[in-house]
Amino acid sequence: LQYKRSHLAPFHFIDPFEKQYRSIRNQSIISASLEMAIPVIDFSKLEGKERGETLARIANGCEDWGFFQLVNHGIPVELLERVKKVCSECYRLRAEDFKASKTVQLLNKLVEEKGDAADAKRLDNVDWEDVFLLQDDNEWPANPPEFRETMREYREELRKLAEKVMEVMDENLSFEKGSIKNAFSGNGEHQPFFGTKVSHYPPCPRLDLVNGLRAHTDAGGVILLFQDDQVGGLQILKDGQWIDVQPVANAIVINTGDQIEVLSNGRYKSVWHRVLTTSDGNRRSIASFYNPSLKATIAPGTNKDDSATTLYPKYAFGDYMDVYVKQKFLAKEPRFAAVRAV
Secondary structure, eight states, rough: OOOOOOOOTTTTTOOGHHHHHHHHTTHHHHHHHHOOOOOOOEEGGSSSHHHHHHHHHHHHIIIIEEEEEEEEEEEOOOHHHHHHHHHHHHHHHHHHHHSSSSSHHHHHHHHHTTTTTOOOOOSSOOOOOOEEEEOTSSSOOOOOOOOOHHHHHHHHHHHHHHHHHHHHHHHTOOOOOHHHHHHHHHTTTTEEEEEEEEEEEEOSOOOOOOOOOOEEOOSSEEEEEOOSSSSEEEEEEETTTTEEOOTTTTTTEEEEOOHHHTTTSSSSOOOOOEOOOSSSSEEEEEEEEEOOTTOOEEOOOOOOOTTTTSSSEEEEEHHHHHHHHHHHTTTTTTHHHHHHTO
């Protein structure tokens, strides 16, 4: 359910900040991007004399950004190149379906009716995105022939990387090793969810009328994104500004979801992010989600200093998802209040 396609424009999702976001929309996004850049971290340095510094940089990425990029993460470049190839080819085979989609039809209708009229209203119920989900137990595209084998190999590498990242978070949060994984699995009683969302954002003829993907935070745990290294568009909201997540060749972008925010008792934050449409590129985006089992119990974790007041409730992740699917594009704080009452 958390991967159901979203259909709402990004500037109507949080009433208290609506004026602020409208103001941000009218600013130059490029100027903000030049001032700040998402941290890029060499993951291989965890194994050497720079381990302490690398742990600190990852902690900073989790605490101050909610997003960071990993290079030298151990996933073979040859595999990443195959992933790019099969996913791009898979979209090529699906492109005609996207051209016939509801999204394209609605935009065409709006343009026909309004043209360049100043009162043309931005589409508020669609995203300019072609998307499908890969799970362990669902149907995968059969073409191109190499798709299934390549993506199974890739997902296994991503799953292992996610667990390594969670162990680093354990260490930085002074948790026992394996605490986050255990929380997600109910201490091994349940299987955590691991899904991969394969998206493409084709060139859009009217950037002013439709967004790629509306702003939201992710419901789950650790998200690992292999984004296009040529076509940008992903942005995060930081200090009141939308900041580009700059393309870095063969990097894996990590972001923390709502459940990591809870487990860390607010030390790590899930961050609002969105995807803009572009006019001259087909953006590829492959996001893998390492989430708790729906039966897992989530609550702030304990560490050596467990005297801190807990800021979040204790709940079953499935109950949180029942709230999230109804409130995904609204302020996240009421979600926790609502699940507290479940």
